[in-house]
Every structure is written in structure tokens, then in C-alpha cells.
Amino acid sequence: MADPDWTLWRSFLAVLRTGSLSQAAKQLALTQPTLGRHISLLETSLGAVLFTRSNDGLRPTEAALSLRDQAETMAAAADLLTRIASGEAESMEGLIRLTTSEFMGVAVLPPLLAAFRVRHPKIDIDLVMSDRNLDLLRGDADLAVRNVAPAQEALLVRKIGESPVRLFAHRDYAVRHGLPKSLGALQSHALIGRDDYARRVPAFAGLTLRFGFASMSDVALLAALRAGMGIGACQQGVANADPSLLPVLPEVTIVQLPVWMAMHEDRRGLRRLRLLFDHLAEGLKAYLAGSN
Template identity: 30%
Template sequence: MNSIDWDGFRYFIAAAETGSLSAAAKLLDSNQPTIGRQIDALEAALEIKLFQRHAKGLTLTQEGAYILQQSQSMRSLVVKATRTMQEKKEDISGSVKIAIPEGLCIEILLPELSKFYQQHPSINLILNVSPNTANLTSGEADIAIRLFRPDNANLVVTHIGDMEMGLYASKSYSQAHDRIDKLSDLKHHAVILYGDTLSALPENQWLEKQISASRCILRSDNTTTRLKATKLGLGISIQPQLFSIRNNDLQRLIKDAVIPGHEIWLVYHQDLRNTQRVRAVVTFIHSTLRAFL
């Protein structure tokens, strides 16, 4: 056991959870040969085969599945021990990792950060705006804003409010095109939809039913892209109502349209409940988002 490089387990877990060396390399900001060497060394030290390698990626062996379970438990213990030690620090300082949807980050959170830093200049925020759901148990984030209610018993979950959605166009678009008084009018207008990854979301499905497919001029999973395209007058899109507060050039259309919305949940691991810097960030995020709902 003395010959085992414990860092090899980190590479092994990443490869097992992502299913390939290339995906693990991307997750760990490494490269495929390094991941492969680390796993080969771990297999040699343990004297077992962890993976079956094939063209489509990696498949755990029976022994590999057992080692993965134990490795994940070890990772959770390390994360918990780190958090426990951090709680012992009395000063409100250090890093806090936040996983938050891109639109809420750029349109709502970022413009308010100067106020936060005036109160807490020693806290360093790390913003993760990836569309992937961050794993709070493994330490990928300390705090997350999610548009669904998590069911993990180890998480502290708070419902911030409901995010109402609306139909929006820029003032320039409205001035240059026919009036939109009812839903059937949408069939005659250019529309911006979600991309393939988000196309199944209820609000996008609702909009697709209202429009003529030939009038869809742009699809994107990127929230900022859709908002920017709308502000530039390219077409009509669905946007969270709270975005219009900071974007005065947006006009809401057909205000009585009933569009599926989202719940906003603030989430953090229960191990961080008494960590002062996390509590400070939680309070700030909660009050900031509530003010716009």
C-alpha cells in the first residue's frame, strides 16, 4: 500500500464517473495520457484491473466498481474534513464556490457584487456558470442556485421564489413590425428558441406550439446569446421577467399569456451550515434574488 499514489484515486474516480479518459481529462483540466498513466499506475499498485477499455470508452470491472465505491467514500470524508477545519476559522474570509445559472449570474448577481465586497472584502467568490449540475457532496461547489428542488438529504434547501417567464421583444423590433396582441400573431413574427439541450424545457415547448416553425430565426442554449439577440431586435423570445428590470429596452408582449416558469432554490451542504463565509454569501444571494422576484 505504501507504493500507492493516493492522487491516482482522483483520476480513477473522474474516469469512472465520466466514462472515458478524454472526459476525465477535461473535467480535471489535464490531458488524456496523464489520466491513462495514473490509472495504469493505480492498477499496478493494487494488482487488479479497474477498467475494461473499448472503443466507446471505459467499463468498470467488478473489482473496479468496488474500488470506486470505496474511493467515493474516501473523497466524501476528505471534503467533510476540509469543511470542518474551515469552520474553525473565526474570521469571515476565504473562497466560496457558487454554481449558478448563467443568466441569473450575469443579469442579477454580478451587478450587485460591489455591495457584497464592501461588506466582505476578504471573501473570494468563484463563479461556476456551467450548465451541468454541480455536485455539492464532492465539493464541486459550496452553494448552488437551482431551478428544481434537490432531494438529497445532506443538503440545506431554501425556496427563494418563483421565476415568472414572459414574451419579450426590443423596442426597435416592436416599432418595425406589426403589433402583437394575441398568441396567434406570433406565427407572423421572427422567434428565438432554445437550443437542442434545453429544447425540452416546458416554456420552450409552449412557445414552439405558438409559432410557425419557418419563423424560428435562431436557436441557442446560451441564455446571454438569446437575451442579446432579442435586445438587438432579431426577434421575440421567452425571458425571465426579472431580466427586464435591468434591460429597459425590452418590452413585454401579451402579458396575460400563461407561460410555464421555474422555481428558484438556494442549496448548500449541511456540513457548511455554520461556516461564516458561506453563511455571508448565502444571505447575500438570497436577499439579492428575492429583491428581483
């Protein structure tokens, strides 16, 4: 058997995603024996074993995993064809799932998304904030704003620019403790951040820094900075919008944080996704332009 049709690939992808024949059959509204036959036919066609049984369900083989990205691309293309056929491609309403980091989702994107909703009130946005990169090929999200370059193929990727991260302190902290005049003077101040991050900053090499407040959450670190708990790093653009934050050693740039946008290339045919992609790209460029 050559050239297995999409039905077999769809069944393969459902089993790969769920790890279970019964769950995949339920998802596709098929019987379990039918789904099992689909997998057997595909294995015969490819001449490869795709799944092995284990105590916790079906485990994909290396052959199955090597096919995953292309199968996800086929699924996205099939979904897009259905949407185009139904007229959804040019629709100005519907849901967009946007993923970004916790910090970007709280401190940077809200005004841009608010402006978009004013222009397009029938387009709904589901914002997924996570420092884990969701899989666009698998359909976990429609659009992504990230601080690392997406590594997957079949993505439409654009680097928007870089956001400088520098040191700041709240006015109340400056009144109580003053501000350091040199990097060495930082050692006598309470800092906000994480020691593991500080060790990777070349400017801090050889310094013994005391972190009075630490957290794994970048949003919590920003809240501590705004509460006057110490000196901390912040994106320049966010600090510029907060008059209570004062620059500390402004000549020192902790890092240039890249900003990337990505979406599945097969979904650029959906007008509402293009609209949000272009809107965010324009808004983020303006945000970064005011950060230098």
C-alpha cells in the same frame, strides 16, 4: 479487519477521482505501492472488489460507485474539521466557489455579488457558469444557484421561489414591426429562441413559429432580444430592469422557473459560506418578488 480508518477511505476517493494509482499517489504525496496497499486493505476489510484494471486505468466497480457519495461526505467533514481546527470556520476572508447557470451568472447575480463584495471585500468569489450541475459533494463548488432541485443527499437545499418567464421585444423591433395582439399573430413575427423549447410550451401548441435567431446559449438569446432581432422569452425580473424591453402578450407565462440554492451541509459551519448563502437568498427573494 473492521472499521477501516480515514486514511484508507481517502486513498480510495483519490483513486476514484483520478482513475489512476499513480495520479492518486501524486495527489496524496504517497508512493504508488503504499496507495496500492491501502486499496487492498480496504477491499479486504469490505470483502468487495473496488477497482478493475482497464486500458485507460482503473475502473470503479459497482461496489465502489455505491460508496462514492458517502466517501465524499466523509472527505468534506474531514476538510471542515481541519478548517475549524485552524480557525478558518469563523474567518471573514478566503475564497468561495459559486456555480450557477450562464444566464443567472450574467443577467441576475452580478449586482447581488457586487453588493456582497462591498460588505465583505476580503471574501473572494470564483463564479463558475455552467448549465451542467457541478457536484457539490465532490467539492466542485461551495455554493450553487440552480433552476432544478438538487437530487443529491447531504446537501443543504432551499427553494427561493419561482421566476416567471414571459415574452418581450425591444422598442426598436416594435417600431419596425408592431407587436402581436394574440398568440396566433406570433406566427407572422420573427422569434428568438429554440424550436425544441417552443414545442414544450403548452401555450404554443398548434402554432407554426419562425425562429429568426436561435442559439444554445441563453445569454446569446438575451443579447439578440436586446438588439431588437425579434420577440423572445425572458425572465420577468431581468426585463423589468431594462426599459428598452416591452412586454408582449403579458397575460401569457411561458414557464415558472424555480430558483434553488444549495451547499454541502457539512460546510455550513464556515462563516463566509453562510454569509454568502444568506445574502444571495435574500437578494434573490427580492428579485423574484419584483417579477410578478
